[in-house]
Amino acid sequence: xxxxSWHPVWQALAAxxxxxxxxxxxxxxxxxxxxxxxKFLDSxxxxxAGVMIAASFWSLLAPAIDLSVELGGLPWVAPAxxxxxxxxxxxxxxxxxxxxxxxxxxxxxxxxxxxxRRTTLLITAITMHNVPEGLAVxxxxxxxxxxxxxxxxxxxxxxxxxxxxxxFPEGMAVSMPLRREGxxxxxxxxxxxxxxxxxxxxxxxxxxxxxxxxxxxxYALAFAAxxxxxxxxxxxxxxxxxxxxxxxxxxxxxxxFLVMMVLDVxxx
Numbered sequence: 599x600x601x602x603s604w605h606p607v608w609q610a611l612a613a614x615x616x617x618x619x620x621x622x623x624x625x626x627x628x629x630x631x632x633x634x635x636x637k638f639l640d641s642x643x644x645x646x647a648g649v650m651i652a653a654s655f656w657s658l659l660a661p662a663i664d665l666s667v668e669l670g671g672l673p674w675v676a677p678a679x680x681x682x683x684x685x686x687x688x689x690x691x692x693x694x695x696x697x698x699x700x701x702x703x704x705x706x707x708x709x710x711x712x713x714x715r716r717t718t719l720l721i722t723a724i725t726m727h728n729v730p731e732g733l734a735v736x737x738x739x740x741x742x743x744x745x746x747x748x749x750x751x752x753x754x755x756x757x758x759x760x761x762x763x764x765x766f767p768e769g770m771a772v773s774m775p776l777r778r779e780g781x782x783x784x785x786x787x788x789x790x791x792x793x794x795x796x797x798x799x800x801x802x803x804x805x806x807x808x809x810x811x812x813x814x815x816x817y818a819l820a821f822a823a824x825x826x827x828x829x830x831x832x833x834x835x836x837x838x839x840x841x842x843x844x845x846x847x848x849x850x851x852x853x854x855f856l857v858m859m860v861l862d863v864x865x866x
Contacts (some may be wrong), residue, residue, distance in 0.1 A: 602751055609751075610736040613684040613758035614801030617735060618794035620762035621728075622768025623792025628721035628777050636841045639767055643678060643838035644847035646764025647830045649852025650731075652664045654823040654830075656862035657757040658734060661741050662819035669813065676816035683817070684730065684824025692832065697723035717776060717789055724768050724793035729824030731761045731796035736804020737818045743809050763852070765794060 601609065662677040669676075696709040698719035707719050736753040750865070773790030777783060808815040838847035 599724075601866065604731070605855045606739045606809055607802055608741075610739040610805035611798055613735045613754070614732050614798030616758055617731065617762045617765050617797045617801075620765040620789075621769040621794025621797075622791035623669070624766035624771075625787045626768045627671065628773040628783050630789065631774065633774070633778070637843050637846060639771060640838045640841055640843040640847045641850040642764075643646050643834050644793060644850030645857075646767060647834040647838065647856035648851040648856070649760040649764045649858045650826045650830050650834070651678065651851075652758050652858035653757050654826045654857045656859060657738055657753060658819045658823035658826075661738075662816040662823070665741075665816045665819070669816070677820040680820025681824035681827075684780060684821040684826075686824075686829045687821075688726070688730065688828040688832075689827045691726055692828075695722060695726065699716075716779070716795040716835040717781075720772050720775070721789055721793045724772060725796055727826075727829035728768075728793055729800045730822050730829065731765075732800025732853070733804040733818070734822035734826060735761060735797070736801035736806075737808050737815065737822055739801075740805040740808030741815060741819065743805075748810075756858070760858045760861060761797075765797075767792035769794065837859030 625807045657675055663673050665778040667673045668674045696712040735758050737755045742751055769790045771787040776789055808818050818852045
C-alpha cells in the first residue's frame with residue numbers, strides 16, 4: 599500500500615509506532631550486552647541532541663514561520679508564542695512530576711518528594727520528553743494535510759527517522775541499568791520500551807489537532823520545537839557530558855545536527 603495515500607492521522611500513527619519500535623530495539627540490547635558502554639551511550643545521547651536541535655528548526659520552526667505568513671499574521675508572533683509555551687510547559691512538568699535523569703543516583707531525583715522506585719522515576723523522565731517528540735511527528739504529518747508549502751512527506755518521514763534514531767539509546771539507557779540492579783532481562787526490556795509507548799499516542803493527538811484546527815498549526819509546530827529544545831538543553835546534553843566523554847559527546851552533537859540538516863534540506 600502506498601504510504602503517501604494514507605490519511606495523515608494514520609501516517610502519524612505509523613510514524614509514532616516506528617519511533618516507539620526504535621525505543622524497544624534499544625531496550626532489547628539488554629538481551630545481548632552484559633554491560634553498558636558509556637562512551638557509546640554518551641555519543642548516542644549527543645547525536646540525539648544534535649538531531650533534535652536540527653529538527654526543531656527545519657522540521658518545525660521554519661514551517662511555523664511560513665504558515666504564519668500564509669495566514670496573514672506577523673511571521674514571528676505565532677512561532678515565538680508557541681516556542682515559549684513549549685518550553686514553559688516542559689519546565690512545569692519538570693518541576694511538578696517526580697523523575698530521575700539517566701545516570702543519576704536516586705538521591706538526585708527531581709520534582710516533588712515521592713516514594714516511587716528508581717525504575718518508575720527513570721521511565722517517567724524519558725516519557726516526559728517522548729511526548730513532545732511524538733507531538734512533533736504528529737504535527738509534521740498534519741502540516742502536510744494543511745498544505746504548507748515547506749511541509750512534505752519526505753520531510754515528515756525524515757523527522758520520524760531522526761527521532762527514532764535518538765530513541766534507540768534512550769531505551770538502552772533504561773533497560774541496561776535495570777538489569778544491573780537485578781531485574782530479569784525480560785522485565786528490564788519491558789520497562790525500557792515502556793516509555794516509548796506514548797509517542798504513537800502523542801503523534802495521533804498532534805495530527806488530529808492540527809488537521810481539525812488548522813489555525814493552531816504554527817503554534818503547535820513551534821510548541822513542539824520549544825519542548826524539544828528544552829529537553830535537549832536540560833537533559834540530553836548534560837547527560838552526555840557527565841561521564842568524562844565531553845569531547846566525544848560534543849562532536850556527536852555536531853554529527854547529529856549535520857545528519858538531520860542534510861535529511862531535512864535534501865528531502866524537504
